[in-house]
Amino acid sequence: MTQLFGTGNSVTSSGTYDLMPIAVLGILGSADATVSSSTGAEVDATINITGLLDLPVTALSTYTITAEKNTSVTVSAGSVAIGTETILNADGGTISLGGGLLNAATGVTINLSNGGTFNGSAVISALSGATINFESGGGVLNLAGSSTGLALLSGASIKNFGTGDSIIIESNGSPATISSVSYNSLLGTTDITFSNNDSVTLTGEYQNTDPTASNYVNAVAESGDTGTVIVCFLSGTMIQTPTGDIAVEALQVGDAINIFDCSVPAGTTRNIVWAGHHKAVVRPHLPDDEAGYPVRIVKDAITDGVPYKDMLITAEHCLFFDGKFVPVRMLVNGRSIFYDKSITSYDYYHIETAQHSVIMADGMLSESYLDTGNRRNFHQAGNVVRIGSSPRNWADDAAAPLAVNRDFVEPLFHRIGERAIASGHAPRSEPPIVETNADLHLVTKTGAVLRTMREANGHAFFMIPPGIEEVRIMSRTGRPSDMVGPYVDDRRHLGVLVRSIKLFEGNIARPVTSHLAPDAPAGWHDGGYMPCKEPCRWTDGQATLPLGHRHPTLMGLLCLEIIAGGPYNVEKDNIPQNDTRLTA
Template identity: 45%
Template sequence: MGGKGVAVTINSSGNWSDLATDSTDIILDGTASPITLNIIAHNYGGWTEGDTENSNFHDVTMTVKGDVTLTGDGYLSINNNLTNDATSFTVESTNFSVNGTLSGNTVTIANGGSLSVGTLTAPVTFGASPSDSSTYNTLIVNNYAASGTLTINNLSPRDQIVFSNGQTTSLSWSDNGNEIVDQNGDVLANVTFADGYTKDDYSFNGDTVTVTCFLAGSMIRTPEGEKAVENIQLGDDVLTFDWQHNKNVARTVVWAGKAHAHVQADLADDEAGWPVRILENAIAPGVPYKDMLVTAEHCLFFNGKFVPARMLVNGVSIFYDKSITSYDYYHVETEQHSVITADGVQTESYLDTGNRSTFRQLGKVVALRGKAKSWAHDAGAPLGVERAFVEPLFYALSARAHKIASPAVCAQTAKTTTDPDLHLVTNTGAIVRPLRKETKKYSFMLPSGTQFVRVVSRASRPADVIGPFVDDRRYMGVAVMDVRLFCATLTHDITAHLQAEKPAGWHASDWADCAWTNGDAVLPLGDYLTNGNMGILSMTIQQAGPYLVEDQKAANLNLLSA
């Protein structure tokens, strides 16, 4: 890339490095069909562009039209202004910045995207939360004095806003609860919250607003005996288990925090925020010695590894307690990430992977936040989420369930089907059902003018249809192999779904000849069906299902990226 010239218009999906040119004006045009631009580093042999903020892709101005998504983990910077005339503009890229003014229509930040802006006059809506529990949807505003009062919509605890020019020393909510004000009382932003949340669910950390864990009443083992988690403060000692040397060690609490949760019942159980109830004796006699309540991502310690509670839910002795829709939850952090004991169960202390600012610190002494940690480098024991490790634990605990649960309690078996209900939706919104089906091959008649189709089907998550011991919470639709478009006397191979960088709705895959949809995937067809030409699209489905029959969620909602 390089060189100056007239504005470059991009109207198809692909890698930024293949489609754009540095130091030019850029027009992203998704008017004819939705486009997804992947901001990923590109190696040119002797040097790499886009891998750091010092070697970022860079352009002068940007105009966005139609339906456009930016994704990827590379670095892209717009030196001047961005005008958003789009009907849908979504930022999923983790390193996208606009140094000038971003104006126009609403921008959506979703799936862990990060948008850094000089001056912001366009509204911002926070979209789907990231699948990685340690990351956030992030908005950074540098020149907020020139931005006026920001408009922020759908704020949830997995979103954060940073006012980053250093002039803001403290933030707070106004009396009406819908405005963020600075230390001078100036209103910086008008905020609407995601369903079920209020200002009480968020905390401020200097110039930042953001929102796994014990619920109140959990009893933590200390050198002086059992102590309720809500009463533990900075400087207290707790007993930790040194599993590598098989001994107990007292360690000091270096941080204790509290937050509040509201359940989002429209999400999958493991993502909705329901607390997990572990019945007395569910793990072993006296373990726990009373019912235990933890969040879904909180880890229990088994055989030298930490296992998230959500992966052990059997619906009988370990289940989501749906009688609790709002609750306080607590974190206790020791000098090192440790195995501690709560309610007689070996479990984890808090590991700050970057979400500490979502909690209100307990105690009178303030502990300054340090560098975020990671499971790979700072965990007190490995994270055990492999099916081979978790599945035997799951079935061992399930086998105990009938001994300790009420006879009236039984696990419900979900109804499944292998029928994908496969159909296409054209760029005009027309629904096209299969013309014929032969074993794994589906054929569809497409009208003239079809530029792309959406491959739509049922979709379910492996964690739901196989079992929670499978750590795969992506919605899986159908696995598509070869696709051919027959038009007049010509046959065209359609391979966009098999490329390394895929259109929206396709999961990344190690397979060269097959790719999974998420239940609603875009398949570009090019301009083959112009000038009155009709065609037949032939599609080979390598695998489909199983799918949940009851309570089937729309495939294009709450999707987890690959």
């Protein structure tokens, strides 16, 4: 058994270790250890938290244990005093709790990042009062296998549960069945109650549970890169039924609605098998299509009588044109179809038929709900006909193809826009302020800013001081969907398009190609929107560029070949790119 003292301990080999603090002048002793794999091979370590004979010192100790990628760490407690604080970082690796920690540690903080896993089933009561943080890259909190149930989680604080994160739980040693879910959009919390009256609260942007689930609950934030995709009608939308048009909020499970699929005879009806609703609160700091603003389609926007009144739907909701579905966000022209920014919170509804269907809403052909895995975001009222199902997809289950290609959508966009101008619809907002200057510069690891020395013929030159082996390429960003038009289904934040990079030191010119590698560093986009066929890649406005080993005394000259960039929406420069987005 190896003993580890104090802070700064590094473990790279499998084995058992004792971790103990060092007291200095009888004041606060702490200890930490990081378990990592230098070769990529699995490292399996057991770390025993051990105290000192000086109990007043040990009682104030803080133990920090980190498990990095390709490591599995079991943490247990030996002779430590009440009052010990323990911080467990599952940073790509797996941490499990062993015996003793339950009675030893007063404060336990668990940080899950980069896909790390925490297994707490053996001593789940250690989590009573614990703080559990889902951080960058997320992870898995695995509580399945506990015989004590969820009651002991009542004092735990679970924060920042979001896209890609998982919580696996049982209830009283048997499969956990959810009986109710309550989402508080103001506080950003979700209260989950199980059939045995156990409950747990998650803090985050989403309601992440499936009320129809059985077996273990794998509470995953089902969403795309831009957040939870919500496809619905707002209240007041009139749905065509055999007995006339009925407001969507008044429809119930079992009600019949008219169907307009090309594959079924005229007059076909289908019954509603699921009806859900949810409340949205707009987040105005995000781009309009991701902030949650509803889209207003004015009366007669498409043609006379279509729609027959103003129609309000969510941005991802699809309209039916020429045998295909098109998301309404791709048709926003700012005149007859626009984001209604006077509405900052609202209730929205969906109705589902046994098969995805083309339906009539406000005189406009639209879609019923297609469950692609986000049913958990809604509250169900009334009878339940559909009890669980596998998520569906557009390729196999849609009533018509989803069209997001520019060749199909752009002519449609212009046709509707020309009608809006001819009808006298004025722009609903001022045009955005755009800038062609990328504000291209570099930032070092220490935060130093390096400005361009000169720019010529599509090349930007920077002086790089000795010793700097990594920089970030910083610039403004723009989204093709904003700067070209919403009919371009590319909502990435693009900085500049870089082809070749060279670093000159003395009389040596060295190519830098990491940005073109399949596993490019952070901040480089893959594919799409390439004006040339030669290898090149877009930055996201803050792309990491390793420069390799540098000469210790020579200044370097870095040359970036920039082949495209901009224009940029200056008003949106400060939108944080890592913000979890709600698409509603």
